[in-house]
Amino acid sequence: MNRLVLFAIWIFSLAACAPTLKMEQHSGEIDIHDEELPRQVVILPFANETEEPGLDTVVRRNFANHFSSKAYLDTKIPVVDEKLIHWEKSSGKAMQQATPQEISAALGADGLLYGKVTDYKRVYAGLYSQFGIEAEVWMVNARTGKEVFRHREAVRYHEGGIPTSPLSIVVTAVSTGMNLREIQKVRMVNELCYKFMEKIPSPKTLSSNARPVIKEALTNAAEGPFGLKSVIKAGLEGEPGLVATFDIGNFKKGIPMKEDKPGIYTGEYAVMPGDATRDMPVSVTLSRPGGYETQWGDVLGYITVDTTPPPPATGLRAKGYPDRVELSWEGAKSTPDLKGYRVLRSDSPLSGYGELALVEVESFADRGASAGKSYYYRVVSVDKVGNEAEPSGAMRGAIVTGEPQKLSGELKEDAVLEGTYLITAPLTVPKGTNLTISGGSVLLFLPQSGLHVRGRLTVTGGETPVEFAPSGEEKWGGITLEGARATLTRFTLRGAVVGISSKDSETVVEGGLVSGCETGLAISGMSPVELKAMTVSENLVGLKLAGTAAKVSSSHILQNKEGIVAEGFSGEIRDNNILDNGSNIRAEKPLAVAANWFGTVQADGMKLGNVTAYKVYDARVPGGAVVLAVADPYAQLSSEERQKKSAELVIEAGSYFRQRNYGKATTLFAENLKVLPGPETYYYISLCYSAMNEPEKSLAYLQEGTAKYPQESVLWKALGMLSYERGDESTAKRALEECLRLSPDDRQARFVLDRLKGGSRP
Numbered sequence: 001m002n003r004l005v006l007f008a009i010w011i012f013s014l015a016a017c018a019p020t021l022k023m024e025q026h027s028g029e030i031d032i033h034d035e036e037l038p039r040q041v042v043i044l045p046f047a048n049e050t051e052e053p054g055l056d057t058v059v060r061r062n063f064a065n066h067f068s069s070k071a072y073l074d075t076k077i078p079v080v081d082e083k084l085i086h087w088e089k090s091s092g093k094a095m096q097q098a099t100p101q102e103i104s105a106a107l108g109a110d111g112l113l114y115g116k117v118t119d120y121k122r123v124y125a126g127l128y129s130q131f132g133i134e135a136e137v138w139m140v141n142a143r144t145g146k147e148v149f150r151h152r153e154a155v156r157y158h159e160g161g162i163p164t165s166p167l168s169i170v171v172t173a174v175s176t177g178m179n180l181r182e183i184q185k186v187r188m189v190n191e192l193c194y195k196f197m198e199k200i201p202s203p204k205t206l207s208s209n210a211r212p213v214i215k216e217a218l219t220n221a222a223e224g225p226f227g228l229k230s231v232i233k234a235g236l237e238g239e240p241g242l243v244a245t246f247d248i249g250n251f252k253k254g255i256p257m258k259e260d261k262p263g264i265y266t267g268e269y270a271v272m273p274g275d276a277t278r279d280m281p282v283s284v285t286l287s288r289p290g291g292y293e294t295q296w297g298d299v300l301g302y303i304t305v306d307t308t309p310p311p312p313a314t315g316l317r318a319k320g321y322p323d324r325v326e327l328s329w330e331g332a333k334s335t336p337d338l339k340g341y342r343v344l345r346s347d348s349p350l351s352g353y354g355e356l357a358l359v360e361v362e363s364f365a366d367r368g369a370s371a372g373k374s375y376y377y378r379v380v381s382v383d384k385v386g387n388e389a390e391p392s393g394a395m396r397g398a399i400v401t402g403e404p405q406k407l408s409g410e411l412k413e414d415a416v417l418e419g420t421y422l423i424t425a426p427l428t429v430p431k432g433t434n435l436t437i438s439g440g441s442v443l444l445f446l447p448q449s450g451l452h453v454r455g456r457l458t459v460t461g462g463e464t465p466v467e468f469a470p471s472g473e474e475k476w477g478g479i480t481l482e483g484a485r486a487t488l489t490r491f492t493l494r495g496a497v498v499g500i501s502s503k504d505s506e507t508v509v510e511g512g513l514v515s516g517c518e519t520g521l522a523i524s525g526m527s528p529v530e531l532k533a534m535t536v537s538e539n540l541v542g543l544k545l546a547g548t549a550a551k552v553s554s555s556h557i558l559q560n561k562e563g564i565v566a567e568g569f570s571g572e573i574r575d576n577n578i579l580d581n582g583s584n585i586r587a588e589k590p591l592a593v594a595a596n597w598f599g600t601v602q603a604d605g606m607k608l609g610n611v612t613a614y615k616v617y618d619a620r621v622p623g624g625a626v627v628l629a630v631a632d633p634y635a636q637l638s639s640e641e642r643q644k645k646s647a648e649l650v651i652e653a654g655s656y657f658r659q660r661n662y663g664k665a666t667t668l669f670a671e672n673l674k675v676l677p678g679p680e681t682y683y684y685i686s687l688c689y690s691a692m693n694e695p696e697k698s699l700a701y702l703q704e705g706t707a708k709y710p711q712e713s714v715l716w717k718a719l720g721m722l723s724y725e726r727g728d729e730s731t732a733k734r735a736l737e738e739c740l741r742l743s744p745d746d747r748q749a750r751f752v753l754d755r756l757k758g759g760s761r762p
Contacts, residue, residue, distance in 0.1 A: 036146075037111070037141070038109070038110040039073055040108065040109040040110050040111060041067075041072045041074050042075045042109040043074070043077065043113045044080070044103070045081070045084070046060040046115040046116055051120075055133075058189055059192070060077065061297055062193050063196065064297070065296040068211075069294070071204075072111070087103075100112050101142055109142065110141065111140070112139065112140045112142055114140065117133070117135045118134045118152070119132065119154070121133075121691070131188060134153070134154035135192060135196075137150070137151055154192070155191045186218065190216055211293070212293065215236075216238075217234070217237075217297070218298065219246075219301075219303070220233045224301070225306050225385050226303065227307060227385030227386040227387040228272075229271065230385070231271070232282075232303060232305075233268050234284055235264070235267075238294075242286050243286070243289070244287075245267070245285050246282060246284045247285070248269065248303050249282075251275075255267050271305055271307060273307060274307060276305055276306060276308070278304045279302040280303045280305075282297065282298040283296060306387065309389045311332040311381060312391070312392060313381050313392045315329050315330040318377055318395045318397030325366040325377075326364075326365050326366075327365075327377055327395070328363045329341075331362040335381075335383065337383045338381065339358075339360075339382045339384045339386075340359055340360045342358050342379070342380040342382055343355070343356045343357050343377065344378040345366065345376070346375070346394075349396070350394075353376075375396070375397055375398065377397055378391040378394055378395075379392045380392070404421055404444065405421050406421070406422050407423050407424070408449070409425065409427065410428040411455075415434075416437075418438040420442045421443050422445075423450070425446070426449055426477070427451050428452045429451070429452070431454045433456070434456040437460070439460060439463065439464050440462070440466070441467070443466075443468050445470055446470075446476065447474040447476060448477065453505075454482055456486070457479075457484060457486040460487075461489060461490025462490065466490065467491070469493075469494050469495055470494075475517070477496065478496035478497055478517070479501070480498075481501065481502045481503065482503045482504065483505060484505040485506045486502070486507045488500070488507075488508070492512065492513045492514075493512065494515050498518065499521055500521045501521075504526070506527045506529070507527070507528075509531050510532050510534070511534070512534055512535070514537075515535075515536070515538045516538055516539065517539045517540070518540045518541070519540065520536040522546070523550045524545075524547050525548060526549055528550075529549075529571075530551045531550065531552045536557050537560060539560045540560065540561045541560060541561065542562065543564045544567075545567070545571065546569070547569075548568075548571055549569075552564075552571070553572070553573075557579075557581065560582070561582045563581035566586070566587040567588040568589070573585070573594065574594035574596060575594075575595065576597070576621065577596070577597045577621055578597070583609055584599075584606060585608050587609065587610040590610055590611075591611045591612070592611075592613075593613050594615070595613070595626045596616060596617060597618075597621050598613065598616060601616055601618050604674070613629050616629045642675050645675050649668050649672040653669045656668065657684065657687075657688065660691070663692065666692075682708075683714060683715055686698040686701040686705070686722070687718075690722065695722060699719070699722055702719040702722060713738075713739045713742035717735070717749050720733075721736075736752060736756070
């Protein structure tokens with residue numbers, strides 16, 4: 001048996017969970033004298049005692065839908081709310097401060113129905129799943145001021161996921177984008193309201209027998225707002241063989257619905273040019289031929305339709321380089337709902353445009369363009385609804401066809417480079433000579449060539465950085481500074497043996513990107529050197545600091561095989577992000593560094609070799625705070641002592657977990673990761689954070705757990721479920737596919753994966 005499963009059985013052996021839906025059985029309505037019951041009833045706003053935003057509104061709307069089947073004269077919720085707002089403004093009182101008689105007089109009703117949602121749980125992490133909701137409702141007869149009834153009900157789901165029902169068909173038909181959390185909420189609230197209806201009596205002097213039965217109603221309102229060409233969908237489950245329609249407030253009424261299967265009705269409205277409305281409720285109506293009808297409102301939200309496009313992109317420009325065409329334009333920065341810009345390309349100016357990319361910034365580099373061929377480009381602004389502006393005017397662009405100017409040898413006088421150059425052999429800047437390279441310039445280097453500076457080098461990238469790159473696939477020598485003075489700002493450098501080598505040179509390097517080199521930057525000698533706001537990534541060695549007092553600050557040293565290698569280093573490394581490297585810093589001799597972000601505050605996780613960091617940042621710089629590094633207090637324990645300590649922590653953590661004290665349980669599980677890390681601990685930490693509604697932290701532990709224990713299917717399943725719930729479909733698919741590869745018979749994982757792929761449910 002999987003050890004994670006054994007661990008779960010042990011943790012929860014004292015807290016047996018019901019296997020499926022847990023519901024009490026009721027014998028029907030409670031017998032109350034008919035004269036005690038009011039006739040005209042209003043459902044007042046519910047209170048929300050949970051941490052789930054908007055849950056009170058969802059429960060109230062669903063309750064109102066079900067309550068409409070009772071033999072009362074009820075007032076629609078929007079009418080109730082409008083009258084309440086007017087009364088509160090005119091009286092200066094809040095509803096909670098008013099007597100039942102005052103409210104009933106204002107709303108024209110003799111019965112008031114109050115409610116509150118008292119509990120909501122959503123713990124969902126694969127092996128152990130629990131969802132629950134609890135609410136209380138009570139009715140007051142405004143004529144007498146007496147409480148007629150008060151009921152508290154709860155619905156819990158355990159371990160089995162979502163029970164199958166015809167509602168599943170409605171959900172699939174209406175909204176493939178509806179996430180698992182919303183489905184759970186709808187199911188639980190619906191079950192809860194059914195339970196309330198079993199207990200709530202109806203006046204015997206009024207009849208509702210002729211009304212059609214609706215069991216559930218859903219729309220895809222959560223996918224809004226809706227733009228041009230979008231489709232608004234509605235579905236209901238109810239009595240078969242009748243006539244169904246849906247309304248979008250006063251915007252569109254009587255939209256027909258068809259009966260796809262007995263009792264399952266769906267309808268659609270395609271948004272047309274010029275349509276516009278905001279916050280409209282959606283309701284479905286089921287009618288008998290004789291005129292009797294039942295109307296339910298969607299409980300999850302309102303519809304907003306927006307067909308107004310964003311402002312168009314203007315001023316499109318194209319500039320050709322040997323390996324790309326760079327585009328830039330003026331965008332619609334003042335548009336709050338702007339999604340980005342579609343970049344289009346064609347071989348002719350009038351037609352045949354295809355999309356190259358959707359970008360969020362006002363620039364794009366087309367690296368797929370072919371030399372010797374002209375292209376035409378357009379840019380289209382797109383808002384978050386999907387509305388598109390008119391395309392920009394067409395702009396011609398092409399790869400630079402002329403041969404770049406060739407350079408090599410030693411400069412005889414000061415020079416300024418501006419444009420594209422091919423360095424065919426080492427280019428030398430001797431003492432007493434200045435070389436300036438202007439923004440937008442491109443220097444391509446043949447193998448064995450490089451830039452050797454003994455004089456002065458100034459690289460100043462403006463809006464367009466200076467680019468240093470190999471002319472082909474082979475690496476070039478890099479920039480070598482020997483006894484020189486150099487300032488390099490706003491540049492990219494890639495594909496060199498040593499990107500920048502500074503030997504006894506006064507050097508400032510700022511705002512550059514160095515990647516794909518054997519060594520990104522190598523600094524030696526005691527001349528002042530300052531590296532700041534740099535990004536050094538994907539090199540074998542990011543920085544090599546040897547016999548230098550260089551200062552490294554505000555930089556990102558990421559994803560190198562070795563981040564920083566220090567030998568005889570006496571300088572300063574502070575306020576950097578140094579993480580995701582094979583080793584972050586390795587020193588030849590003991591070295592203490594100032595505060596940086598190493599991806600963790602735990603000393604044993606910082607990937608430091610012979611390096612001490614007493615203070616660190618607790619998050620990325622800027623943004624993080626400086627804190628004391630946390631040392632491993634268990635480093636001296638033997639294997640047996642670690643196992644004993646781990647058992648103590650897990651037993652105590654499990655006890656707190658069963659008491660729903662997730663904060664304390666999290667602290668103890670996290671402590672166990674220091675003592676004896678394992679997949680089960682990662683799993684239950686993520687479970688605790690899910691219970692505390694902190695999905696980002698839960699996700700981080702699941703990602704770390706799957707990386708360290710890739711054969712644990714339950715971790716993959718939990719990662720997939722949480723990613724699906726958060727709308728990250730790509731991660732959800734990958735994780736659930738891996739879960740099913742390891743555990744092919746996992747029905748719950750199959751259920752969600754089929755939904756992601758648009759397939760059928762198990």
